[in-house]
Structure formats: C-alpha cells, structure tokens
Amino acid sequence: MMVKIVLLFLGTIVAFWISAICGGGASLILIPILNVLLPTSMVPFSLTIGTFTSSASRIAVFKKHISWKIFYWFVPFSIPAVLVGAYLIKYINPNYLQLIVALFLIGNVPQLFKSKKEEAQLEKPYPRYILAIIGFLAGFVSGITGAIGLLFNRFYLKFGLTKEQIVATRAANEVFLHFIKLVIYIALGLYSQMALWLGLAIAAATIVSSFTVKYILPYLSEHLFRKIGYGAMVISGITLLTGTTDKIIKQDKIAFATIHHKGKDETIVSWRNTDLVLEYTIDGGLEIERPIHSQELPPHLTEKYAALKRNYDTIYIEKVFQFRKEPVYEFYCYKKKQLTKFEL
Template identity: 70%
Template sequence: MILKIVLLLAGTILAFWISAICGGGASLILIPILNLLLPTSLVPFSLTIGTFTSSASRIAVFKKHINWKIFLWFVPFSIPAVLLGAYLIKYVNPNYLQLIVALFLIANLPQLFASKNKSEETDKEYPKSALALIGFSAGFISGITGAVGLLFNRFYLKFGLKKEEIVATRAANEVFLHLIKLIIYISLGLYSGTALWLGIAIAVGAIVSSYTVKYILPHLSENLFKKIGYGAMVISGITLFTGTSGKIIQQDQIVVSNSSTQHKKVYSMSWRNTKMVLEYKANKGIEFEKTVSPEDLSGSLKEKYHSLMDHYDEVQIEKVYVFGKKITHEFYCYKNNVLTKFKV
C-alpha cells in the first residue's frame, strides 16, 4: 500500500505539471492509474480530493489572472449539473461515459497538426452565452467521472484566454464543483479508506505542482502552450480509450468472431446476454440476427414461444433482418441436447 501511494504521489506531481502547462488534464491522466488501484465507482472520490486541492492551490498562486466574466457565466450552470451527475453515478456505468470522453479528446488530433496561421483563423471566440452549456456539461461529466479539466480546455482556448488566465479561471470555475462532489460522494458512501489515502497522495502532489509550475509557464509561447494542450488531449484520449475499452470488454463479456466459407461470411458479436450476427450469403444477401428475450415478443410470436416450451427443454429466439425483405424470427429449440429450428 505504501509503495502504491509513493508511486501515485510521484505520478501526480508529473501529471499536474503537465496539467498546468497544458491548461488541464491531470485528472484524465490519473484515471487510468486509479482504475488499477480502485473499483471504478470509488475513483471519482480519490480524484476529487486531489483536483479540489489543485484548484485551491492554483487560485492562491494565479488569483490575479482569473477571468471573472467567464466565472460568472460558468459556475451557476455547473453546480446543479454536478449534483445530477454525482447522483446518477450509482445508476450509470461511468466506463461508457469515459469512453465517450476519450473519443472526444482524440477528435482534437487535427488541431495538433494545424499551422499557426490556420489555427488563429479557426479559433473564433464563442459567445459568452455558450458558457452556460459548457458549464452544465462540465458539471455533469465531472459529477460522474470525477474529471473534466482537459475535456473543456479547447473551449477556454477558443475564448482567447492567455495561458495563465486558463490555469487560473479553470481553477476558480472548478473548485466549487470539486467541493460539492466530495460532499455528495461521502453522503452516498462512494468512498473507502484506501480511496482516502490515495486521494491525500494526489492532493500533496497537486500542491507541490501548483507552487513550482509558476516558474515554468513564463518560458512557454502561447502557440506552444496550445500545441502542448491539444497534444495532451489526444494522448489522454488514447490512454483513456485503451484502458476503458478493455474494462468494458471484460465486464460485459464482449466477444467478436468471424467465420467464412465459399458461399457464406459470418461476423458475430456477443455482448452481455445478447448475441448479434451479421451474415452474408451469395444467394440471399446480407442478414442481421439478434437474440431477443421472450418478453420482447407479442401476439402470435409469444403464443408460439409458449407452445414450444411445452415440448422442449430450452428455446432461444433470434430476430432476423434481411435487407429488402420482411423481418422474421427463428426459434432454436433444444431437447436432450438435440437442436430443432423453426422459422416464423
């Protein structure tokens, strides 16, 4: 446990250095690490202890650079959203939201290779009212995943803020979100002793980073700052996508396979208790098959299922979509390990 905390502390200092230089992103860098140490539902608690401490310490260091106009548009809409997101964490699988966040981050790849002149031409400032939507989205995603900074860094860049202003304004916008999240996570029981110690390690690393990074920022040009920011978004997105997709494949038992013959090609995927098959036959064209439960049937199909259950040990149902033809259902009936197939 002590070794894990020491390694996390070292990683946190590095992550928050990169975060400050990029205008954000430590949370998304640390999520894959915490996923290895904690259950997914406890990761936001540990992360939020660190990000709250980081925001508070950055306000202390960069307070004169805060853009209060953006703050006053952002915060009122983000607070109710973070309450909603934190409440839904018990009912929503955060892995799927993390996957969406990862794809959004990877989508910044073209910005990384854009020329300086082209980047300046395309960076048109959003209207201030857009901050209401940005604030709500940031609060909601932050409430569920515990991370938000780098995801919305692109919007701060679009508002034309300088590098110190981005660091300071983001910290002011998010410090209230982190405090509210901590209260909600504790009230919902989404914490543990291990999560607390890991969170404290992140907090210590965040403080060290905040008070040392002020000596680094003055040496970076605005263009280099943007490039590093976009680069960090893409790298974090790839890392998050790799780690999260692996967890989703494992927890939902996703299996993809294919088989081919001279006259038929079959691609199948199973997800949880559902199996989907894409089949191509030279004489029939493309078919898409999906397993369905008896509860999804109605009318004569449900009657057919119950009549078959009177004679067989098990009945499995597939819904078949044939392009250009009507939908049919196939009943796979088993008795004494012998299969009989009916098509309706």
C-alpha cells in the same frame, strides 16, 4: 500501500506539471492509474480531493489572471449539473462515459496540424449561452467521472485566453465543483480509507506542482502551449480509450467470434451473456440476429410456437433484422438431437 502512495505522489507532481502546461489533463492521466488501485466508483473521490487542492493552490498563484467574464457564466450553470452527475454515479456505469470522453479527446487530432495563423482565425468569443451550456456539461461529466480538465480545454483555447488565464480561469471555475462533489461523494458513501489516502497523496503533490509550475510557463510560447494542450488531449484520449475498453470487455464479458457456415460468414458478438449474430451473404446482404424468449414473440407467432412446442423437445428462437425489411423470426427446433429450422 505506502509504496503505492509514494509512487502516486511522484507521478501526480509530473502529471500536474503537464496539466498546467497543457491547460488541464492531470485527472485523465491519473484515472487509468487509480482504476488499477481502486474500484471504479471510488476513483472520483480520490481524484476530487486532489483536483480541489490543485484548483485552490493555482488560484493562489495565478489569481490576477482569472477571466471573470467566463467565471460568472460558467459556475452558476455547472453547480446544479454536478449535483445531478454525482447523484447518478450510483446508477450510471462511469466506464461508458469515460469511453465517450476518450473518443471526444481523440477527435482533437486535426487541431495538432493547424498553423499559428489558422488558430488565430478560429479564436473568437463564444456567445454567452454557449458559456452556460459548457458549464452545465462540465459539471455533469465532472460529477460522474471526477475529471473535466482536458475535456473542456478546447473551449478555453478557442476563446483566445493566454496560458496564464487558462490555468487561472479553469481553477476558479472548478474549485466550487470539486468541493460540492466531495460533499456528495461522502454523503453517498462513495469513499474508502484507501481512496482517502490516495486522495491526500494527490492533494500534497498538487500543491508542490502548483507552486513550482509558475517557473515553467514563462519559457513556453502561446503557440507551443496550445500544441502541447491539443497533443495532451489526444494522448489522454488514447490512453483512456485503451484502459476503459479493456475494463468494459472484462466487466460485460464482451467477446467476438467468426464462423463460416453453409456459404455464410457469421460474426457472433457476446455481451452480458447475450449473443448478437452479424451474418453477411452476397445475395441477402447484412443480417443481425438476436436470440429472444418466446414471450417476446408477436401475437400471431405465439400460437405457432405453442404448436411446435408440442412436437419438439427444445426450441431456440432468433429475431432477424435486415435493412429496409420487416424483422423475421427463425425457429431452431430440436427433436432427438435432429434440427429442423423454420423461418416465419
């Protein structure tokens, strides 16, 4: 365990250096690492220990750069949302939310190719209600995943803040959220001894990072700072997408298979022990077939099923969906290993 903690400590220093330069993202860099070391539900606890310490130390270093206008609209709406998000972590699979976050981050690719002039034209203050909405969404996502940095970094960049203001204002906005999350995670029992030690290692590394990064920022231009920020969002999105997709595939036993049967190509998607068949024919177009139980049949077919049941050993039923057509039902009836198919 000590080797893991030391490696995480060194990696966190680098991650939070990158985070400060990019305006965020250390948490999203660390999530794939912590996913390997901890159960998914414990990851937010470890992350939050570190991000709380990071925010507090950055406030100490950059407090004169805080944009209080954003702070006063962001924080009041984010606090109730983080309470809801942290409570729902027991009922919502964080992997699927991480997948959505990854796709959102990858969506920043076009920003990498905008010129300095185009960026300046897009920088204008948001209406105050947008600040409130951003605060609410940030709190909710943070409560479930434990990370919000890069996800809402685009909001800060488009508001026209300087690099020091972005670092300081984000820290001020998030320090309250991280503290509330810690209290909720502990109350819900979403922690472990291993998660605590890893969180403390992250916390110590963030302090080192916060007090050394102030010597790095002056050497970066505003334009380069923004490009690095958008680049980090895209890279983190790709990394998170890869890691989360792999976990979802293993967790929900997702599998794909393609077969050619009687002139038709069928793609079978298996998810949580349920098969979904995608069938395409030149004359019939795309069909989606889903196995169902007899209890799911409409009333007018229940009697038909009962009659068939008396004459066959086994009956499998599929519900078939086609574009702009009413669903039909296929009955695969077996008697002495001989198949008879009915389409109703």
